[in-house]
Amino acid sequence: MTARLNRLVCRFDPAQIDSSRDLPAALSDALDITLPGLQLQAAGPDIRFDRSSRQLVVQIGRPTVQDPALASAYASAGPSALLDALINDPIGLANSLGGRFALLWIDLDRARLGCLNDRFATHPLCWAVEASAIAVASRADAVPIRQREIDPQAIFDYLYFHVIPAPRTIFRGVARLEPGHMLSRDSVGLRDTQWWQPRFTQTPVSDIDTLKAQFVGAIRGAVERESSGSGRVAAFLSGGTDSSTVIGMLRDVSGEQPRGYSIGFDTAGYDEMEYARIAAKAYGVDHREYYITAQDLVSHIPTVAASYDQPFGNSSALPAYCLGLMARADGYDKLLAGDGGDELFGGNARYAKQKVFELYQAIPAAIRSSLIEPVAGAGWASRIPGVSKACSYVEQARMSPLARTEQYNLLQRLGQDSVLGPQFRALTDADAPLQLRRRVWDGVRADTVLDHELGFDWRFTLADNDLPKVIGTTSLAGLDVGFPLLNEDLIAIALSLPDAMKLKGFKLRWFFKDALRGFLPDEILTKKKHGFGLPFGHWALSDPALRTLSRDSVHGLVDRGILQRGFVDALFGELLPAHPGYYGEMVWIGMMLEQWLRANAPDTRF
Template identity: 70%
Template sequence: MTARMNRLVCRFDPTAIDPTQDFAPTPGGDLTIDRRGLFLEASGADIRFAISARQLLVLFGRPHARESGLDAALKREGPGALLAGMGTSPATLANALGGRFALLWIDLDKSCIAGLTDRFGTHPICWSREGGALLLGSRAELVPRAAREVDPQAIFDFLYFHVIPAPRTIFRGTLRLEPGHLLTADRTGQRDVAWWQPRFTQTPVSDLPALEARFRDGIRDAVAREVAGDARTAAFLSGGTDSSTVIGMMKAAKEGAPRGYSIGFDAAGYDEMEYARIAARAYGVDHREYYITAQDLVRNIPAVAAHYDQPFGNSSALPAFCLARLAREDGYDKLLAGDGGDELFGGNSRYAKQKVFEIYRAIPGLLRAGLLDPIARATWSQGVPGLAKVSSYVKQAQMSPLARTEQYNLLQRLGRDSVLHPAFAAHTDADAPLRLRRMVWDGIAADTVLDRELGFDWRFTLADNDLPKVIGTTSLAGLDVGFPLLSEELLDISLALPDHYKLKGFQLRWFFKDALRDFLPAEILSKKKHGFGLPFGHWALTDPALKRLSEESLNGLVERRLLNGHFVGDLFSKLLPAHPGYYGEMVWIGMMLEQWLRANAPQTRF
């Protein structure tokens, strides 16, 4: 199995560029340039380039243009169709593109370099500075720095978020460009700005049927773009509304039965294969089922953990990898994933929960101040049946939505001082993750709490977590991946759609489901969301090999003086057996961290 990898390594010093030396014509294939002030290597199945005497453009991915003329030119000429537009305004050009992409542009006349990522950062660009030079790489370890040191704050962020959110990376002094951002450098300095910022508008809907038709057309067009071309394309099929919609539209876009891949778990409360079968029957899917086992985890955890350019803790990465590998073995080149429907159209249960808390805000102020608030503050109310729930409700309703989610954070609940070794904790700032969350929350351009929650999830749930999960595991299996539900047509609808269509009463995703009520099977429209989660905590208790791998991995973090040995002992002897579903998450992220360190930074110790 050969991983699908892009490789970009670049060092650009604007003060050292030779203004008299043009770019030499370069034949197709990989690109290498080594000249005064510039070193660049670019290669990979998803990288193409255009070059003229004075400009160079490196294009990641296969974007489409939103304007038909430019799209036709892009299909005809490739990256060359974009070269002139970059010189005018990289941000304007980026706004004209859709899909997954990143761009790197160099202009010798201006001694300038610019790099930008798409709206969700699906083709990452990492960067650093060394003297007056800008250093860039498609992965954190490819940034050509003289020294590469693991950043303890990045590890703390990982333990908090279970990923390392941009702009930080695992290496000190190396940053990851944030989604929708543009980085430029020239002789006057360096700038990192957003070229795209979502703005939610709550636009009134005058013709709902027409908007729903536009929504369906948007999905159909996005799926058709993804399956066009020579790549053999299949899809993930969980049996939820998103993946069922995508594979149903594949049936409409291309002749023949679409191929769908579904994961199953032989564990009560985790398996939803029956819903995948319902979708398969409804759309005539050529259906492949794979039931994952604890042995699959033991075999694949080290490779999956090591493949990412920094520790990554989403446990559904393993099921996604097993399906992607199966698709590759079956001869497929690309998979479509249904990520994005919940975050664009209000499908997460916490959105409805927030609405429950907003009821408190509607209660007259005198009643809140004179009765409810005193009950919430009174210690005696905690022991009175019914009043304890009132007290808890009032306390949570008084919190901001952001503060409320912070109290459920696993590291916060377990206690930083009990989990971490003092030698490691001394190098970390416990408030840094909270500052990042608040900065993102405050920066979202929205007038309602629900839209602010959506924008927040576009960053932390999609860009930093779910999309890297799917991109990383499919690339390890040697596949490309597409996300049709994140098309610009659907983003535009989401940004304008009023709250009461996203969340009607307490009905999640009302608009999405109403628009597809004659397309999706009734059982799938009414099912609760589940996804590709796995019963890791239960298996870590019952499977000897997985138990051994888990304990050995976390004890490795104890030896690195990263985790507290007493906590790890209690985790396996008391906490995990009592609540395997809850505490299994802590075991998982610790195991993935240690496996990444062993493969990529084995000397790390605090």
């Protein structure tokens, strides 16, 4: 039996386990078990119980098993084949699995519970501890605790990151398991262990043609696995390198005309439908286009905002949701997404910019300190056109790569003292996001700045942001989703690939693009990355209904004491009209926060 999990709620108290009680012999898809020390509810999981050992395993998602012997056993017995390894060597087992999955297991005789997630936490597990009991659920708002309170620090983190990164959640005392982690609870205590910590190496490539063939084969194999046994499968198609690769491989492995879904924007500078059409023509795609409007946002924003288990501020969630609705209405069961290519193989413009700053560090220190930096730091220099740009370059080049990203943070640039309500600010720690960022950066096992940047983005860009965006909106539309470019074989290649093959000179994603030259259209190989960007700021100024929704929502945060009225007045009266693309993001995250609070915690005040 294989089924997709819709809901998991478990409360386990090792101090209360009754060793004389047994589980029912038959466990259905809709599971509801109550025993002394154990309450377990699950709708639609793949679950197995071994009566002789009194051990239980719940599988969320569908992992790929890399060990041949275990894979054979798993193919015939399902999750039961994993039980012995989960009880005796869960970390070893986790490292032999790939794909999207989470596992929860219970050993009644040992009064022990364990759970773990995959490398990018694509199936979330949230948890809380009360006295001797541990509560685990697939959503933060489903964790069974006696009192559910909004955590002001989580709201601060949201305004900083535009999401709430693990391990914090919006609820005080409820944590989210970090990517590649395992949690266990027994009579001895609680342990949170990192079972997967990627190690980047700069491994010389002796045969690049063979490596390219392995790379292309890994993509092909991943697309084949993601599209088999999943019902009707289509793909997102933005016209970028990643989505074009996935849909082209979908054509090859299926031998049929693939269906692709693309979003367009009738706003100058945002629409890239022409590239989606190029890919569609190249691969014979049955291409469906949807031009999203401000009216779509007004209709869907409250639904999408409320659907997440905590505030979520990625603005491209709305386009993804609209495409998901289209695909579901057309009878599709799953969409393939191209997320991961940039973060695995060096496709972000920041990576090339860092290389520019490294040129400055190559200048002899004596010249930098005695000549360049005194001039750059002089007040008169910053007032001279042309020279001011050079001064900014020197200032940024002197920063650490991690600190440099801080200057683009909206909350930092606007100034917390002028943005946040004083009572709310007094309840929060402004340094907490910086401490988390530093912990993640320092935890990346890498020898180069580029690999540190990649590992950092695997966490904050992929696991905490882009993947939950796609997973949440496709699920809301009634679809499953697959990420072929995040399969374990491609991760292994990315971990060993030298910097010079990820970023050749200033050419982003050189190896990825060179390996697919001849497969991808030349226009797509040379285009600049754009994706499903949303012209929200422009529409919030021009569309009356969206303007009303956004103003009303953000002013709601003033009434809650989260934002200052003077800042919000300036945001709509001055900042947004002057720079709608930039300050529209601040309006968006405020609006989505307020919409979530209205639906899930309407009495929140500070």
